[in-house]
Amino acid sequence: MSAAADTAERILDAAAELFATHGYAATTTRAIAERAGVNEVTLFRRFENKRGVLHALAERMGRRQAGRAAASAPPTDDVRSTLLGFARMEIASALEEGGLAMRLAFDARSVPEIAELLGEGLPDNLGGLAEYMAERQATGDLRDDIDPRVMAEAFFGLTSSYVMYRQVMGAADVPTDVETDQGIEQLFDLFWSGAAVKERA
Amino acid sequence: MSAAADTAERILDAAAELFATHGYAATTTRAIAERAGVNEVTLFRRFENKRGVLHALAERMGRRQAGRAAASAPPTDDVRSTLLGFARMEIASALEEGGLAMRLAFDARSVPEIAELLGEGLPDNLGGLAEYMAERQATGDLRDDIDPRVMAEAFFGLTSSYVMYRQVMGAADVPTDVETDQGIEQLFDLFWSGAAVKERA
DNA sequence: TGGCGTAGCAAGTGCTTGCTTGCATCCTAG
DNA sequence: CTAGGATGCAAGCAAGCACTTGCTACGCCA
Numbered sequence: 001m002s003a004a005a006d007t008a009e010r011i012l013d014a015a016a017e018l019f020a021t022h023g024y025a026a027t028t029t030r031a032i033a034e035r036a037g038v039n040e041v042t043l044f045r046r047f048e049n050k051r052g053v054l055h056a057l058a059e060r061m062g063r064r065q066a067g068r069a070a071a072s073a074p075p076t077d078d079v080r081s082t083l084l085g086f087a088r089m090e091i092a093s094a095l096e097e098g099g100l101a102m103r104l105a106f107d108a109r110s111v112p113e114i115a116e117l118l119g120e121g122l123p124d125n126l127g128g129l130a131e132y133m134a135e136r137q138a139t140g141d142l143r144d145d146i147d148p149r150v151m152a153e154a155f156f157g158l159t160s161s162y163v164m165y166r167q168v169m170g171a172a173d174v175p176t177d178v179e180t181d182q183g184i185e186q187l188f189d190l191f192w193s194g195a196a197v198k199e200r201a
Numbered sequence: 202m203s204a205a206a207d208t209a210e211r212i213l214d215a216a217a218e219l220f221a222t223h224g225y226a227a228t229t230t231r232a233i234a235e236r237a238g239v240n241e242v243t244l245f246r247r248f249e250n251k252r253g254v255l256h257a258l259a260e261r262m263g264r265r266q267a268g269r270a271a272a273s274a275p276p277t278d279d280v281r282s283t284l285l286g287f288a289r290m291e292i293a294s295a296l297e298e299g300g301l302a303m304r305l306a307f308d309a310r311s312v313p314e315i316a317e318l319l320g321e322g323l324p325d326n327l328g329g330l331a332e333y334m335a336e337r338q339a340t341g342d343l344r345d346d347i348d349p350r351v352m353a354e355a356f357f358g359l360t361s362s363y364v365m366y367r368q369v370m371g372a373a374d375v376p377t378d379v380e381t382d383q384g385i386e387q388l389f390d391l392f393w394s395g396a397a398v399k400e401r402a
Numbered sequence: 403t404g405g406c407g408t409a410g411c412a413a414g415t416g417c418t419t420g421c422t423t424g425c426a427t428c429c430t431a432g
Numbered sequence: 433c434t435a436g437g438a439t440g441c442a443a444g445c446a447a448g449c450a451c452t453t454g455c456t457a458c459g460c461c462a
Binding site: 050 | 419420421422423430
Binding site: 204205242246 | 407408409410411
C-alpha cells in the first residue's frame with residue numbers, strides 16, 4: 001500500500017474506533033487525527049469534511065459487508081442452518097469495528113447526515129427476512145401462528161441483543177471467532193425451538 | 202401544583218424529550234429552556250447544572266419505575282405469566298418518555314456522568330433475571346440445557362428489540378396500551394416456546 | 403404597602419469545535 | 433538531481449457551547 005493510501009486508511013481506522021465508542025457527534029476531528037498519528041490538517045486535506053470521513057467510512061463498511069456476504073455459505077434447503085448462518089453473519093457485521101454500525105444507527109436519530117447514510121439498509125433487512133420467514137411458513141418449516149414480521153423482529157432482537165450486551169453495555173466477552181462461538185448457537189437455538197414447527201415426540 | 206414546581210417539571214419534561222431524541226451531549230440547555238417555554242437562566246437557577254437536570258430527571262424516572270413495579274402483579278407460581286408480566290413492565294419502562302432510558306444507556310459510553318448514573322441498574326437486571334431462570338430450571342419449569350445467563354440475555358433481547366424497532370428505527374407504531382398489546386405476547390410466546398420444557402404431545 | 407421569591411432579559415466570559423491559511427519539510431518518480 | 437505531491441506545524445477564525453452577572457418586573461402573603 002502506498003504511503004498516501006495508508007494515511008487515509010489509518011484515519012478511517014481511528015474514526016471507526018472513536019465513532020463506535022463515543023458516537024459521531026462527540027468525536028472531534030482533532031481526536032481522530034491524534035489517534036491516527038496524523039496532523040489534523042491532513043485529515044481535512046484528505047477528506048475535506050468530517051462528513052467526508054463518515055462517507056468514506058460508510059463506503060468501506062459497505063465493501064466489507066458485501067465481501068462477507070459473498071464469502072458466506074449460500075442458502076440451502078435446511079432452514080435451520082440457513083438461519084443460523086445468517087445470524088452469525090449479522091452478528092459478525094454488528095461486532096465489526098467495535099459495534100460501529102449499531103452506534104451509528106443510534107446516532108442517526110440526532111445526526112441527519114447519518115440518517116441519510118443508513119436510511120435504507122435496516123428496514124430492508126427486516127422486510128427481506130420477514131419475506132423469507134413467510135415462505136418457510138408456507139412450506140411448513142416454520143410455525144404459521146405467528147406473524148412473520150414478529151418472527152423477523154425476534155430474530156434481529158436476538159442478534160442485536162447479543163451485540164448490545166457485549167459492545168454497548170460491555171457486560172460480556174466478545175467471542176474471538178463468531179463462526180464457532182457456542183453462545184450464538186445457544187441463543188439461536190432458543191429462537192429456533194420457539195420458531196420451528198413442533199416435532200411430535 | 203405550585204407555579205414554581207410546575208416550571209421545574211416542565212423543564213424536566215422538555216429535557217426528557219430532547220435527551221431521548223438527540224441524546225444528552227447533543228442537547229443544549231438553550232434548547233431545553235426554549236422547549237419548556239422558560240428562560241435559559243431559569244434552568245440554571247433551578248438545577249444549577251446541565252448535570253443537575255440529568256440527575257433530577259433520573260430521580261423522577263426511578264420514582265416512576267418504582268411506582269410501576271409496585272403496581273404490577275406480584276410473581277406467582279405460574280412462570281409463564283410471571284415472565285410475560287415482567288416483559289410488559291420492561292417494555293413499558295423502556296418506552297416511557299420516548300425511549301429515554303435506552304438512549305441514555307447508549308450515551309453512557311461517551312458521557313461519564315451518565316455512566317455513573319446508570320452503572321448499576323442494568324447488569325443487576327440481567328443478573329437477577331438469570332438467577333430467577335436458574336431457579337426455575339432447578340424446579341423443572343424451564344429447560345436446563347441452556348445457560349440461564351443466555352436465557353436472560355435472550356429475554357432482554359426480545360424486549361429491547363421490541364423497543365428498538367419502534368423507538369430507535371421508527372419502524373412501527375407504538376402501541377397505545379402495552380398491557381394488552383398482542384405483538385408483545387406473540388414475541389414473548391416465541392421466547393417461551395423455546396425456553397419452556399417441551400410438553401410431550 | 404412593602405418585602406420576598408420567582409421569573410425574564412441582555413450581555414458577556416471562557417472554552418471547544420470544525421475548518422482554514424501560510425509556510426517549511428520530506429519522499430519519491432522521472 | 434530536481435520538481436511535485438504529501439505531510440507537518442503554528443496560528444487563527446467564527447460559531448456554538450455551558451454558565452454567569454446585573455438588573456428589572458411580576459405576584460403573593462404579612
